[in-house]
Amino acid sequence: xxxxxxxxxxxxxxxxxxxxxxxxxxxxxxxxxxxxxxxxxxxxxxxxxxxxxxxxxxxxxxxxxxxxxxxxxxxxxxxxxxxxxxxxxxxxxxxxxxxxxxxxxxxxxxxxxxxxxxxxxxxxxxxxxxxxxxxxxxxxxxxxxxxxxxxxxxxxxxxxxxxxxxxxxxxxxxxxxxxxxxxxxxxxxxxxxxxxxxxxxxxxxxxxxxxxxxxxxxxxxxxxxxxxxx
Amino acid sequence: xxxxxxxxxxxxxxxxxxxxxxxxxxxxxxxxxxxxxxxxxxxxxxxxxxxxxxxxxxxxxxxxxxxxxxxxxxxxxxxxxxxxxxxxxxxxxxxxxxxxxxxxxxxxxxxxxxxxxxxxxxxxxxxxxxxxxxxxxxxxxxxxxxxxxxxxxxxxxxxxxxxxxxxxxxxxxxxxxxxxxxxxxxxxxxxxxxxxxxxxxxxxxxxxxxxxxxxxxxxxxxxxxxxxxx
DNA sequence: TTTACAAAGTGTCCTAAAAACACTTTAAAG
DNA sequence: CTTTAAAGTGTTTTTAGGACACTTTGTAAA
Numbered sequence: 001x002x003x004x005x006x007x008x009x010x011x012x013x014x015x016x017x018x019x020x021x022x023x024x025x026x027x028x029x030x031x032x033x034x035x036x037x038x039x040x041x042x043x044x045x046x047x048x049x050x051x052x053x054x055x056x057x058x059x060x061x062x063x064x065x066x067x068x069x070x071x072x073x074x075x076x077x078x079x080x081x082x083x084x085x086x087x088x089x090x091x092x093x094x095x096x097x098x099x100x101x102x103x104x105x106x107x108x109x110x111x112x113x114x115x116x117x118x119x120x121x122x123x124x125x126x127x128x129x130x131x132x133x134x135x136x137x138x139x140x141x142x143x144x145x146x147x148x149x150x151x152x153x154x155x156x157x158x159x160x161x162x163x164x165x166x167x168x169x170x171x172x173x174x175x176x177x178x179x180x181x182x183x184x185x186x187x188x189x190x191x192x193x194x195x196x197x198x199x200x201x202x203x204x205x206x207x208x209x210x211x212x213x214x215x216x217x218x219x220x221x222x223x224x225x226x227x228x229x230x
Numbered sequence: 231x232x233x234x235x236x237x238x239x240x241x242x243x244x245x246x247x248x249x250x251x252x253x254x255x256x257x258x259x260x261x262x263x264x265x266x267x268x269x270x271x272x273x274x275x276x277x278x279x280x281x282x283x284x285x286x287x288x289x290x291x292x293x294x295x296x297x298x299x300x301x302x303x304x305x306x307x308x309x310x311x312x313x314x315x316x317x318x319x320x321x322x323x324x325x326x327x328x329x330x331x332x333x334x335x336x337x338x339x340x341x342x343x344x345x346x347x348x349x350x351x352x353x354x355x356x357x358x359x360x361x362x363x364x365x366x367x368x369x370x371x372x373x374x375x376x377x378x379x380x381x382x383x384x385x386x387x388x389x390x391x392x393x394x395x396x397x398x399x400x401x402x403x404x405x406x407x408x409x410x411x412x413x414x415x416x417x418x419x420x421x422x423x424x425x426x427x428x429x430x431x432x433x434x435x436x437x438x439x440x441x442x443x444x445x446x447x448x449x450x451x452x453x454x455x456x457x458x459x460x
Numbered sequence: 461t462t463t464a465c466a467a468a469g470t471g472t473c474c475t476a477a478a479a480a481c482a483c484t485t486t487a488a489a490g
Numbered sequence: 491c492t493t494t495a496a497a498g499t500g501t502t503t504t505t506a507g508g509a510c511a512c513t514t515t516g517t518a519a520a
Contacts, residue, residue, distance in 0.1 A: 008278070009240060010240060010242050011238075012242070054311045055309060055311040079306060088232060089234050091234070094309055162467080177508075177509070177510080179469085179470070179509095180507075183471095203465075391497085407479075408497085464519080465516105465517090469515090478503100479505085480503075481501090481502085483498105484499080485496105485497075487497105488495095490491105
């Protein structure tokens with residue numbers, strides 16, 4: 001008989017806010033709910049936490065189920081716990097947001113789940129408190145991208161400077177002067193310019209860069225705080 | 231029979247990181263644990279969430295139990311969920327941090343709970359993962375104080391400019407030039423200078439100020455982001 | 461093959477905020 | 491009344507960020 005026997009046990013859900021980036025647009029992966037209540041409505045990918053796993057593990061498991069991906073950037077956002085948030089039964093939900101390279105996800109899997117990528121400015125009405133979760137994740141992403149080099153999680157390993165700029169313009173929802181942008185990014189000294197240019201039918205082919213995580217880590221002790229000073 | 235019947239139910243704990251400020255020092259309220267395991271060790275104030283309340287409500291209830299206070303600043307920090315974090319039984323814990331005016335708390339209550347205020351730089355070894363929670367709360371407080379006028383929660387309604395400065399020096403753990411500090415705070419236009427000076431045995435009595443929440447709210451739409459620009 | 465076009469790439473000046481810096485005023489205590 | 495310790499007050503310098511326009515490149519169409 002446990003010391004804690006007298007206390008309530010709660011259902012603990014996980015909901016995943018999955019961000020991607022494609023064609024200069026920030027995107028969100030949503031699934032069409034296949035069961036009642038709210039069957040047919042759009043929803044975040046979710047699931048329930050098991051007793052034998054941490055919530056980070058549960059979130060990773062649930063994200064993998066839909067995208068086929070492992071080792072992606074994923075972070076706890078917040079716990080949503082209004083008593084009546086789920087009409088079926090009282091649950092609390094831990095929202096996790098993740099940043100994935102949209103090229104990597106498993107297209108077959110997302111078809112199975114009736115999932116679809118949405119532009120961030122065209123998010124439909126979602127079930128329960130999921131719109132609130134998305135809004136909070138959107139804010140967190142802005143904060144995180146200001147202070148940490150997480151933007152690269154949304155891009156392929158090799159990317160062009162204009163791509164990177166358009167990503168930050170999408171995240172911050174405001175245009176950036178390209179000369180100022182390049183100056184600031186270059187000053188951070190965390191990119192490696194490759195001896196390669198972008199492929200395809202570009203009018204003028206842009207140089208490719210990659211993010212150098214080691215260079216970034218070396219700077220951690222200097223107080224450098226990515227795009228802003230501490 | 232619920233749709234969700236097959237899923238695990240978890241024990242959900244709440245732990246409170248309670249900050250105060252006194253004599254130029256940031257402080258933390260800890261209790262001496264009165265039961266096994268880890269009886270006699272220092273710990274955050276905690277409790278368990280009930281099925282019929284949101285976690286915010288649970289956290290407020292638990293904070294009130296120890297301090298006698300209601301309506302204090304309190305915010306969810308993060309969920310800690312390592313499977314073996316509590317040796318008694320698997321629990322997940324939601325850490326909440328709160329900022330209180332140290333003069334307001336109920337001294338009788340904290341005696342009953344064997345609670346004590348500690349200087350932030352003299353926090354003892356705590357049970358479970360509580361030291362980790364405190365460290366995260368400390369970081370969050372720095373962030374929050376940079377972007378929002380929460381510092382005033384730690385002060386009495388009327389305070390002097392040197393008090394306010396020493397609070398920010400404690401939060402940011404770095405000295406601030408008083409002329410620069412006054413200029414920045416004054417520029418925010420959220421303080422009201424009172425026609426009153428501090429009481430007591432001060433060498434030169436300083437003017438009292440109060441925080442004007444209305445003035446701050448009027449600025450919210452201007453993009454002003456407290457001590458930093460967005 | 462030449463020309464038009466659209467995107468990549470590149471430097472300088474200006475403005476505003478933050479940092480550095482020192483003396484005067486006040487009131488309690490001896 | 492003299493000492494002392496903290497409150498209160500402006501100016502200059504430095505730095506970061508923002509504004510701004512032309513040249514280069516490579517594809518595609520004439």
